[in-house]
Amino acid sequence: MSEEKSALYRNPQAPVEERITDLLGRMTIKEKVRQLDQYFGTSFMSAQHPHMDTVMANDATIEWDKVKEAIGDDGIGCIHDLYGTSEVNNELQRYAVERTRLGIPMLFSEEALHGLTRPGCTVFPHAITTASSWNPAVAESIGKAIAAETRSFGIHESFGPVLDLAREPRWGRVEETYGEDTHLVGRMGVAMVKGLQGESLATDHTIIAEPKHFAVHGVPESGLNQSATSLGINEIETYYMPIFEDAFVEGGAVNAMCSYNSIDGVPCASDESLLTGVLRGKWNMPGFVRSDLGAISRLQRSHFTAGTERDAIRQALEAGCDMQYYDYPHDVYQNAIIQMVESGEIAEATVDVAVSRVLRVKFMLGLFEKPYIDPTLSGRVVRSAAHGDVALEAAREGIVLLKNEAGTLPLSKSLRHIAVIGPSANVARLGDYTPYIEGFEPVTLLQGIRNSVSAGTTVSYAKGTGILENELDAIPIGSFVDGFGNAGLQGEYFDNPELAGEPVLTRLDPSIDFNWVIAKPDQRVPSFHFSVRWTGKLVPTHDVSGNIGTVSADSMRLWLDGELIVDGWGKDKSAKAIVPVHLEAGRSYDIRLEYCKDTNGVSIMLGWNHETASIREAVELARRSDVAIVALGDDRRTCGEGVDRSSLDLPGRQLELLKAVYETGTPVVLVLQNGRPITMGWEADHIPAIIEAWYPGERGGDAMAEVLFGDYNPAGRLPISFPRTLGQIPVYYNRRRGGSRFYVEGDNVPLYAFGHGLSYTTFDYDGLRVDVAQGLPDPEIRVSVDVTNTGGRDGDEVVQLYVGDLVSSIARPDKDLRAFKRIRLKAGEKTTVSFGLTGKDLRLLGRDLQWVVEPGVFRVMIGSSSVKIAVSQDFDLI
Secondary structure: OOOOOOOOOOOOOHHHHHHHHHHHHHHHHHHHHHOOOEEEHHHOOOOOOHHHOOHHHHHEEEHHHHHHHHOOOOOOOEEEEOOOOOOHHHHHHHHHHHHHOOOOEEEEEOOOOOOOOOOEEEEEEEHHHHHHOOOOOHHHHOOOOOOOOHHHHOOOOEEEOOOOOOOOOHHHHOOOOOEEEEEEHHHHHHHHHHHHHHHOOOOOOOOOOOEEEOOOOOOOHHOOOOOOOOOHHHHHHHHHHHHHHHEEEEHHOOEEOOOEEEEOEEEHHHOHHHHHHHHHHHOOOOEEEEEEEOOHHHHHHHHOOOOHHHHHHHHHHHHHHOOOOOOOOOOHHHHHHHHHHHHOOHHHHHHHHHHHHHHHHHHHOOOOOOOOOOHHHHHOOOOOOOHHHHHHHHHHHHHEEEEEEEOOOOOOOOOOOEEEEOOOOOOOOOOOOOOOOOOOOOOHHHHHHHOOOOOOOOOOEEEOOOOOOOOOOOOOOOOOEOOOOOOOOOEEEEOOOOOOOOOOEEEEEOOOOOEEOOOOOOOOOOOOOOOOEEEEEOOOOOOOOEEEEEEEOOEEEEEEEEEEEEEEEEOOOOOOEEEEEEEEEOOOEEEEEEEEOOOOEEEEEEEEEEEOHHHHHHHHHHOOOOOEEEEEOOOOOOOOOOOOOOOOOOOOOHHHHHHHHHHHOEEEEEEEEEEOOOOOHHHHHHEEEEEOOOOOOOOHHHHHHHHHHHOOOOOOOOOOOOOOOOOHOOOOOOEOOOOOEEEEOOOOOEOOOOOOOEOOEHHHEEEEEEEEEEOOOOOOEEHHHHHHEEEOOOEEEEEEEEEEEEOOOOOOOOOEEEEEEEEOOOOOOOOEEEEEEEEHHHHOOOOOOOOOOEEEEEEEEOOOOOOOOEEEEEEEOO
């Protein structure tokens, strides 16, 4: 490096803003735009695993020619999709620090919504499970553990938490959220941000949080991911924006990820009022805004608010979207900015502002002083016993007992014969953003039960059915051979949708099972409208009598021995994607599979099934048993990013299985593992005990078994309402007053309301006291209530405080959650729970869009759910 080592930006004692100014003054325009770009990590490596979230960098070597070509002397802003070892990250960082002109360190950024999405890291419960704990301390503990494991690899940032308000349950990403209520989501979001970022970012155990999706992404029209949002400004400012405000102002979140969608016609990626006016002008967010994958390019190809690549880039950059996320090829993105600066279309000052935000993050992380990570740290931190304990406790606290008639639960550990039935009995449902890990064995419900019962209890298992009818499993590694005798299929990747010309990448893919909505195959492949052709031979290791086919919302077609058997290609995509097949073990079948990303599908899979699941077998097992525990719900093909539904019923033949088991007369316990609310009228009417575990993480099987057998007294509460029917949506608890409450078919009451959850003990509320310590204009209200455990077991209670404004100038809900506290009481124990309310809890956004606390009568309501109010009291505010 030719620059003086005594340059001001290298002085750790100098103020950060002065260091930024000094460094900016030394940078060329090319060096500046490089800082605004994100690079695909595995493109620098010699070996790649076929799955985005299982890059095995420890089995790969760095290709320095590619590094020199991409990074050169000018540096780059960020590397993503590497999930490398600390040694690999250190070596790449060393190049940036020691071999570029200015020695600007790189950011390593990865996904870590409920654990770093890298093989071998702890898989914690998903956000919807964490929210069900109603315990922000759980979220903070998870955040600390994720940050420690992530930073131990030299990774500096994660894309999360997800702070979308989930009021559209058809949307597939509900599982990533903290639910439907502003206050609950805000408290969980602040806790997670603080857990991730800690007191300082310049450590070996903290990372930058990047809340997403900014803003108002959780209520897409028709429940379809990335769709437009149509809400009034009062609704947005009252219920959606305060969550992000809490995360940035109180939590101190450094970065933000902008959303794909438009709000009232304005795409978020080009909305200066949001990305600059609110984030920077109001909330003083110090870091940068990253495009969500393709959000800038969607201005051109989806929203059609930009006519060219150049115009889309200009709109986003001027609005305050500082870094692209695989929107355009690097040369297109970077050259467009340089050319617009040279032509005067964009002021260089605009570029400088964006670059300064990226540099500020790197200074905050201490990367200029300590760019490398201790290579031995990950071995001491990752999958530590303490992190396993956090995962287990979070799973316990997040399990919700929805129904328990006549004391069906807890079960006796000495039952003679227990049947464990269903597609989620012997599979751990972990949710999206979970690494695919060969050899990783999270605890399933079946294993948890077998670990819990007495030696004299027989535990038998039957799958019964899949999550989906004719469900396919990915054809496993070891079943394919390319034309040269190598294990796998030859994949030819094209940078166009027509499989035209020469492939930009040719590689060996051991299996076909990808998720290309949250990543892409390679840096040389565009994020959208690319195509792939796989060829080789299928050589089954055992006979297969069942079905073969493809799974994708994008275009796919399959040839077997030269015959086109699946034709799901083009706009209609109406052909069957699954066909019957009989394959002989050891026989070689010619395979040709073609794919085009044209719909933004999630799962891209070539799979088969063996028709082994049998409802009849499950029924016979249940008939011989003392109790049948039936495990149903979702998997990654029915819930997750880009997996939106037009129905909320149990998918596939799961309800048919449940009904058949119920008809045996054997007592039935339903255990759900799913990512969104389910409409389950029959289930709630007939099944005596129902547990909602959501996606409970790698220790979920242990936690579910502890609840089933009474080793843990459940106290989870729903963070989102369960509708009775799809036609009720929206059904969130705090809709504004006004309108009828009845359909021809019945009332508009949810099946299970927000805040609902049962216990193996009972609690009594009395002695509510409301003291107006200070009136307007800055009110302070002190509230206390006595809570007694009146049952025979120790247990937790979630005390929920709601506030209603009886008469107001703007239509308001009957009640809004304003405080909650999870407490633990021994049998017979009594305690006093106290809360404080301020103007923020009583305010409304007036017709002039100004916050105000109006004089009048307010009602405090306290209870165990939004519909189980035990005590209430009115007070006057004057």
